[in-house]
Amino acid sequence: MELDMCNQREIPLSYHLDFSERGYKVIRELGHNQEGGRITYLANVQKSHQQVVIKKFSIANTGTDWSGLKAYEREIKILQTINHPRIPRYVDSFETSTGFYLVQEYKNAPSLGVRRNFNPEEIKQIALSILEILVYLQQQVDPIIHRDIKPENILVDENLNAYLVDFGLTQTQKTTMTFSSLAAGTPGFMPPEEYLGYSLTQASDLYSLGITLICLLTSTNSVDVGKLVDQRNRFNLQKLVPQLHPCFQSWLIKMIERKWNHRYANAAVALAALKPIQVTGNATIRETLIAAIALRKRTTILGLAIVGMFAVAATTLILSQQGGTAQQLQEISQKPYI
Structure with missing residues (x-):
């Protein structure tokens, strides 16, 4: 629909x-x-x-x-x-x-394909609402994968209740895919495992939802989603939406990880992780430290060394009570995650 x-x-x-x-x-x-x-x-x-x-x-x-x-x-x-x-x-x-x-x-609610402006807090509420639906679908005896989550297939009413429509591409997780059903979603919103021909998982719809949220946060039409990626074909959220709280950025980055096993395992885990997250504002020293570590661990094999580096930096910050180190941590966390 x-x-x-x-x-x-x-x-x-x-x-x-x-x-x-x-x-x-x-x-x-x-x-x-x-x-x-x-x-x-x-x-x-x-x-x-x-x-x-x-x-x-x-x-x-x-x-x-x-x-x-x-x-x-x-x-x-x-x-x-x-x-x-x-x-x-x-x-x-x-x-x-x-x-x-x-x-x-019939639900009296326009789709997100209609240009409307939502603030980040409202977008978080929409994300929570959709994740609740995905939790329900994934908790079926044979978990259901929607396969075509995008702004046009999400209706949102004036109270920010989201409705998921158009189940024409849906499959159950146990379904054996045939060649003609592969890569049948919407370009730009399909998870990498789909267009590469791999089996879909409960993390597949999370990727599509993450891209949808980026479109909302940047007021970008679905057809223009390709314009949001950089030269490495990645989304640089620090540049696209710098006003977001680092913890929300980190959550969103995990939603759109290229490898499905690097995303949240399913909608329930993603929902639980999102609920307590602040959407905008400055991070605390501890939050900045955690976000910076999380971003760096995804982009280098030297994750353990980075953890040690930040541990030393955090200790120095506590002892010195100076603002300079905090500023450096903030700057590191805002560098592109690619």
Whole structure:
């Protein structure tokens, strides 16, 4: 269910989608994914006046991938097995001569694909909300991997409650991938292990969420995410978002580590780590020390030597009660982590 609120438009009077036999009356178009052959509509349930989203899959674009399921069959299969208040629930599905239609609960919340400005504290709340959904998905008997987390697939209401939509690429962790389903996510948001053809893990969606948060923090559209990387194809957060607290920067860096086993193991671990973190402001001496060590340990094989170096520096700082060493630690922590 991809909602592009910028492209909302009334259905022309000359073009009537008549779903009255199915019990629905279309109100307007919500989004149009031309490349994927999908269109979403807002509609009323005629008997109850409840609003729903009807997602159309063009028959010509419903290729098969994992387990031999077509995109809409896979999405239905997943949605029918989950029940979370911030995942629009499955309502109905039907087929016509022009396509296949999936009906879902409507959430009155625009997607993050719509340009809106959030402050860092609000972005943290959105991150917590999405992580809670991922914890639920990953705690299923067969953990669920969304595979397409990006701003357009996250709806956020005025209370900063986030909703996760579009399960068309979703797979379960135990699923055996076929060649046609590899690297099927969105460029720029796909974790490296996906486009390299490796098995996905519960850390895979964390990478995509991390990139999404960077887009929000820098007010960058999804299509421009590639402009945020440096010459080494890395995100230099100290340069992109210098106002962030070093601990939040360190948390975010771990979310987007290239190697999945260097990220948080799963959403529950990432959620627990994020909750107590301060988002903006200056770090304490201890926080600066820890953040600097964490950043350096990811970029050099001399991690133990660096720990020793900072231990000596910290001891000197305590004994001298001078501000000079603290300033040096702060400067070290703000250097690019690459």
